């Protein structure tokens with residue numbers, strides 16, 4: 001049984017690339033990649049450690065009405081999962097230039113759903129490492145997870161991910 005699962009969406013874009021990167025870094029045999037597109041909350045059951053990958057797209061049309069996207073369908077179900085004893089972390093793709101006022105917002109939406117559960121959310125990141133105006137992903141003056149911007153600073157992604165994996169190592173058993 002693989003220890004860690006990465007529930008991610010959408011497929012084939014930046015979120016998917018980072019999921020592959022994390023799996024490669026941690027060790028392919030240790031990590032299961034699970035697209036949220038066809039996932040159910042029962043798929044959380046086998047894993048004590050879960051990483052979530054999400055991008056922020058179409059916030060202007062979101063506003064409580066789930067879009068017909070991968071996460072649009074799965075996000076409202078997340079809080080129905082049993083997270084007792086589970087440790088979770090989130091990474092979020094965004095664009096800090098074009099969307100400086102809603103930078104990685106969906107990471108915050110997902111965190112709010114997870115906060116309704118018994119999940120222990122780890123992997124918070126200092127806001128000082130980023131330039132942005134506003135973000136719904138900031139809680140207690142920190143990002144609730146790891147923001148990444150593959151549109152405007154892709155060169156920073158590998159080091160940000162590596163550093164974060166080391167940080168997760170304090171709470172995750174890899």
Ligand SMILES: Cc1cc2nc3c(=O)[nH]c(=O)nc-3n(C[C@H](O)[C@H](O)[C@H](O)COP(=O)(O)O)c2cc1C
Pocket residue numbers: 009010012013014015016055056057058059093094095096099102103104105149150151
């Ligand atoms: C229509 C649209 C809306 C977006 N809105 C936001 C936003 O509100 N905040 C943000 O940080 N990024 C926003 N982005 C940028 C995406 O999150 C970014 O391009 C991300 O890398 C996409 O990852 P994906 O291809 O895996 O979905 C938006 C992108 C698009 C195309």
